[in-house]
Amino acid sequence: MNDNMPDQTQQPRVLRLLEEILSLHEASGNCDCETCTQQLDCLAELVTSGHNAKELLPAVQDHLDCCQDCREEFEALLCILRAEQSGSC
DSSP: OOTTSOOGGGHHHHHHHHHHHHHHHHHHSSOOHHHHHHHHHHHHHHHHTTOOHHHHOHHHHHHHHHOHHHHHHHHHHHHHHHHHHHTOO
């Protein structure tokens, strides 16, 4: 199995998360700290399942690239999710 591809058993959940992110993104029209924070949980789950944040939500990734506070929160979420996936939590 290719490590870059999401597990087929996670597809329905991944699609629901993606739909939620896209609906939030479309409703906001821009990406400030508040909008970014609303999307971090879902985006972190998608990234840990093998998806590319820049491809999913380029505006959020651009915000993360320039906002240290949001980036630190996102990286912390990624660490937690990866630890859970590896069973070290």
